[in-house]
Amino acid sequence: MSIAVESVKEIAAVPSFTVTLFVRRFDPEKDEEPKWQDFDVTVFGTDRVLDALHKIKWELDGSLTFRRSCAHGVCGSDAMRINGRNRLACKTLIKDLDITQPIYVEPIKGLKVEKDLVVDMNPFYQAYRDVKPFLIASDKPTAERIQSPEDRARFEDTTKCILCAACTTSCPVFWTDNQYFGPAAIVNAHRFIFDSRDEAAEVRLDILNDKEGVWRCRTTFNCTEACPRGIEVTKAIAEVKQAVLRGRR
Amino acid sequence: MAIVIEQPDAPRSRKGAQWEKRAWIFMRISGVILIFLIIGHLLVNLVLPERGVKAIDFAFVAGKWASPFWQVYDGLILWLALIHGTNGMRTLVNDYSEREWLRKALNVTLWVTAAALLLLGTLVITTFDPCIDPNVHNYLPDLVCKG
Numbered sequence A: 001m002s003i004a005v006e007s008v009k010e011i012a013a014v015p016s017f018t019v020t021l022f023v024r025r026f027d028p029e030k031d032e033e034p035k036w037q038d039f040d041v042t043v044f045g046t047d048r049v050l051d052a053l054h055k056i057k058w059e060l061d062g063s064l065t066f067r068r069s070c071a072h073g074v075c076g077s078d079a080m081r082i083n084g085r086n087r088l089a090c091k092t093l094i095k096d097l098d099i100t101q102p103i104y105v106e107p108i109k110g111l112k113v114e115k116d117l118v119v120d121m122n123p124f125y126q127a128y129r130d131v132k133p134f135l136i137a138s139d140k141p142t143a144e145r146i147q148s149p150e151d152r153a154r155f156e157d158t159t160k161c162i163l164c165a166a167c168t169t170s171c172p173v174f175w176t177d178n179q180y181f182g183p184a185a186i187v188n189a190h191r192f193i194f195d196s197r198d199e200a201a202e203v204r205l206d207i208l209n210d211k212e213g214v215w216r217c218r219t220t221f222n223c224t225e226a227c228p229r230g231i232e233v234t235k236a237i238a239e240v241k242q243a244v245l246r247g248r249r
Numbered sequence B: 001m002a003i004v005i006e007q008p009d010a011p012r013s014r015k016g017a018q019w020e021k022r023a024w025i026f027m028r029i030s031g032v033i034l035i036f037l038i039i040g041h042l043l044v045n046l047v048l049p050e051r052g053v054k055a056i057d058f059a060f061v062a063g064k065w066a067s068p069f070w071q072v073y074d075g076l077i078l079w080l081a082l083i084h085g086t087n088g089m090r091t092l093v094n095d096y097s098e099r100e101w102l103r104k105a106l107n108v109t110l111w112v113t114a115a116a117l118l119l120l121g122t123l124v125i126t127t128f129d130p131c132i133d134p135n136v137h138n139y140l141p142d143l144v145c146k147g
Helices: A004-011 A051-060 A120-129 A147-151 A172-176 A185-194 A201-208 A222-226 A233-246 B017-047 B058-063 B067-095 B098-128
Strands: A016-025 A037-044 A079-082 A086-090 A103-106 A113-115
Touching: A004 A051, A004 A185, A086 A222, A103 A201, A120 A185, A172 B067, A185 A201, A185 A233, A201 A233, A222 A233, A233 B017, B017 B067, B058 B067, B067 B098
Parallel strands: A016 A103
Antiparallel strands: A016 A037, A079 A086, A079 A103
16 A cells, blocks of 8 residues: 555656766866766656756756757757767757666767767858858849749758758767768758759859768768757758759759 | 858758768679579589589680670670779778778778789680690690690
């Protein structure tokens, strides 16, 4: 009887448990090499990895450095490598990970680590800039540019990108070759190449038909698996490849 | 002196950009052709002969290369497979070698090796002479090799 009463009480409470987080730390002013540091944190079943990081920063070690803005999977600031996979810390529930093992949190790979989980995003943004991620149209914007639902659906998937860099930094080609545009830049080129209102598809295809362009893609699908928005990244890259072969969208 | 303003949309100087595209297309086309060529190769060499792999000896090869069909067939496999493989290795080198000099050295080695093998292989297929074997009379009728 007493067990039954207790279990009824526990239903109301969110279960809490202790997990160990191994965080890849690097302080450029002190460390030569990054090192792992472990923290034991009590978390709830509703907590995400970001909440655990907050707990560490606010209660255990204020020097822990990481990026986050909205904390709800929209801004794309807190992409990191969690248990070897690129995810958004704010969209990864701790209970969904294997909590019998420590959770490993590292900065995303292939970009220079500035401190702890913060990396230099400039090469990533430069590749994004290079594909001209804006509407290029010759007509004067005097009226709304009408687009049919079918034409809009053509690039619907790639409009979802939040530039978190999870895809680009999951790409083994990008890890060793920082010149490669990377999945995110190609996704954002795709968004305009296949937009019926845009007139510069050829220019973008020309940019991506490069030694460091779409042909470096090895179709490993790491990017598609990494995308927290569920964009079919590898498919988008394949569509751009086809468009390059045709010479038009 | 007139100031020349760079056209932002002008095509950039792109040494070897088309080359990368052609390499990509070649890999797909040669890959598909090789599937059929190699299945045929394995069937004819290993499955169809009564004694299977034991049937392959100097005489077997001599018999095949007496026909222009098999010369072209094997020549195609040689060229497609070797270039396909070397280009595959090139992409691996480009993916994983971080130092520029190492990348260059490996790639030059790759293509020199491939060129040597292509030359040797083509020579063997086109100039093959069964009579160089001193024991040729053991398995070929004497009239094939005169003198």
